[in-house]
Amino acid sequence: MAGKVFFSVSMSLDGFSAPESMEGIRATPEQREQDPRLERWMAQWMELQAWIFPQRFFRENLNLGEGGEEGRDNDIARETFERTGASVMGMRMFDLGERAWPEEAPFHTPVFVVTHQQRVPWERPGGTTFHFVNDGIHSALRQARQVAGDRDVRIAGGSETILAHLNAGLVDEFSIALSPVLFGAGTRLFDGVDASRVALEPVRSEPSSRVTHLTYAVHPR
Amino acid sequence: MAGKVFFSVSMSLDGFSAPESMEGIRATPEQREQDPRLERWMAQWMELQAWIFPQRFFRENLNLGEGGEEGRDNDIARETFERTGASVMGMRMFDLGERAWPEEAPFHTPVFVVTHQQRVPWERPGGTTFHFVNDGIHSALRQARQVAGDRDVRIAGGSETILAHLNAGLVDEFSIALSPVLFGAGTRLFDGVDASRVALEPVRSEPSSRVTHLTYAVHPR
Numbered sequence: 341m342a343g344k345v346f347f348s349v350s351m352s353l354d355g356f357s358a359p360e361s362m363e364g365i366r367a368t369p370e371q372r373e374q375d376p377r378l379e380r381w382m383a384q385w386m387e388l389q390a391w392i393f394p395q396r397f398f399r400e401n402l403n404l405g406e407g408g409e410e411g412r413d414n415d416i417a418r419e420t421f422e423r424t425g426a427s428v429m430g431m432r433m434f435d436l437g438e439r440a441w442p443e444e445a446p447f448h449t450p451v452f453v454v455t456h457q458q459r460v461p462w463e464r465p466g467g468t469t470f471h472f473v474n475d476g477i478h479s480a481l482r483q484a485r486q487v488a489g490d491r492d493v494r495i496a497g498g499s500e501t502i503l504a505h506l507n508a509g510l511v512d513e514f515s516i517a518l519s520p521v522l523f524g525a526g527t528r529l530f531d532g533v534d535a536s537r538v539a540l541e542p543v544r545s546e547p548s549s550r551v552t553h554l555t556y557a558v559h560p561r
Numbered sequence: 562m563a564g565k566v567f568f569s570v571s572m573s574l575d576g577f578s579a580p581e582s583m584e585g586i587r588a589t590p591e592q593r594e595q596d597p598r599l600e601r602w603m604a605q606w607m608e609l610q611a612w613i614f615p616q617r618f619f620r621e622n623l624n625l626g627e628g629g630e631e632g633r634d635n636d637i638a639r640e641t642f643e644r645t646g647a648s649v650m651g652m653r654m655f656d657l658g659e660r661a662w663p664e665e666a667p668f669h670t671p672v673f674v675v676t677h678q679q680r681v682p683w684e685r686p687g688g689t690t691f692h693f694v695n696d697g698i699h700s701a702l703r704q705a706r707q708v709a710g711d712r713d714v715r716i717a718g719g720s721e722t723i724l725a726h727l728n729a730g731l732v733d734e735f736s737i738a739l740s741p742v743l744f745g746a747g748t749r750l751f752d753g754v755d756a757s758r759v760a761l762e763p764v765r766s767e768p769s770s771r772v773t774h775l776t777y778a779v780h781p782r
Contacts, residue, residue: 353737353761353777354751355576516574518739520763520777524756530575535745540574542741545773547766552773556574556741 342485343492344512347502348420349529350388350551351516357499357529359384387521391550392417401446413548420515424449425491426484428477430501431455434470444468447496450487452480454501477504499529507534511558513543517551537561563706564713565733568723569641570750571609571772572737578720578750580605608742612771613638622667634769641736645670646712647705649698651722652676655691665689668717671708673701675722698725720750728755732779734764738772758782 349357359381371378392398396408397418408414426449429437434453437445444466445451451470454477462470473480484493495505505511516529537560544555570578580602592599613619617629618639629635647670650658655674658666665687666672672691680693694701705714716726726732737750758781765776 353576353775354749354754355574518775520761522751522754522756522759522761524751524754528575530743530745533575533743533745535743538743540741540743542768542771542773545766545768547763547768550763552763552766552775554574554739554773 343423343425343488343490345481345485345493345495345505345510346423346513346515347495347497347505347511348515349497349499349502349517350391350519351529352388352519352521352523352526354522354524355528355530356388356523356526357497358527359388359523360526384521384523384526388519388523391517391519391548397421403442403444411548412546412553413550416515416517416546416548416553420494421448423492424494425488427451427494427496428480428484428501428505429453429496430498431457433496433498433501445470450484451496452484454480477501477508477510481505481510499527499531503530503532506538506558507532509537509558509560513555513557515553515555517553519551564644564646564709564711566702566706566714566716566726566731567644567734567736568716568718568726568732569736570718570720570723570738571612571740572750573609573740573742573744573747575743575745576749576751577609577744577747578718579748580609580744581747605742605744605747609740609744612738612740612769618642624663624665632769633767634771637736637738637767637769637774641715642669644713645715646709648672648715648717649701649705649722649726650674650717651719652678654717654719654722666691671705672717673705675701698722698729698731702726702731720748720752724751724753727759727779728753730758730781734776734778736774736776738774740772 351357391413394409395414395417396410397414399405399408427447431453445464445468447468448466453470453472455472459472495502539559539561540556541559543557546553572578612634615630616635616638617631618635620626620629648668650672652674666685666689668689669687673694674691675694675698683691716723760780760782761777762780764778767774
């Protein structure tokens, strides 16, 4: 039996899944000192994701060290990882991640990167292999489904890639960790959603001490 | 002891508290037939507010008839009403309400309408009196606090009036009924929020079968 296609992201209460555009923002210490936008970007990003950083699973998976919280937030982070048999992501997310992930990238499954760039598969220690797909999201998703088997396919991000799948009717379900923060500006998760085609059915709403975990099934209208 | 200043609204998952602007949309049956935008506006509004229409308290308070649901959604609707000793609203909300509320307007307390229009107080059966305040939100809120006594002051809406109070640091707490719907376009509740000044503290997150009720305390940054 084929798994589901889902996404799972953190979102600010006012609907942003990332601070202002990251175009042109670079992350070396020197660049950071030169560009005050990066300081602000990082501060907002940390607030948005504040719930996940202390979690034991997150720390282990990114090799950040032992220990960490082990409550419901941790279970949810772990469950999201364990259900995922393959991921699809956009090139911008890959570009950022390539600079930020540890050598042992945190996916431990095949990842299909939708891009115009031609590049041979990039195999990382720990089981993550990045495949670069040049013929669009349907092709990337088909390949991801094949390797995922019974497990689910995660549309990892960014929000443009998530929205492309949502509007194309390719998403079965999604989860949002709703963070207690207002951004005012940035990248809106649902910007450009085709509301005339996407209907939501509430599946689960689970408060933790840090965020509210919301899960919806997606149906065509 | 003085009460709190709060607002309580329904919001779509993508952050909208109302469908597209209501400017120029009129609500008589003839106008409705002539303007397809109104049909769409009403359909979206009904989806956003779907959780409250079946509630016993809501039906009683708007004289829509006997009966209705009596679960947690109903309790929350009733509690929101009972804590409110006075309301503040913008002129656009009043204009719409004036055409839509029953003769016995559903506030049953003084309501302070912020407007440039000069008008004598308008007393309705059932205890609602609309006072028209020409010297700004601080004055309206001061008057509302005075008559509310120990009870709370509700910033009723619309979202522009709510945001003016939020950005001015005048809101202590707010509640959102997060509806399982995406709008894609419309009036964003937090559009223009001064995120550098407003910090949120989660107070309560309570799922019902229809929505998730979220409550946050507001602190200055």
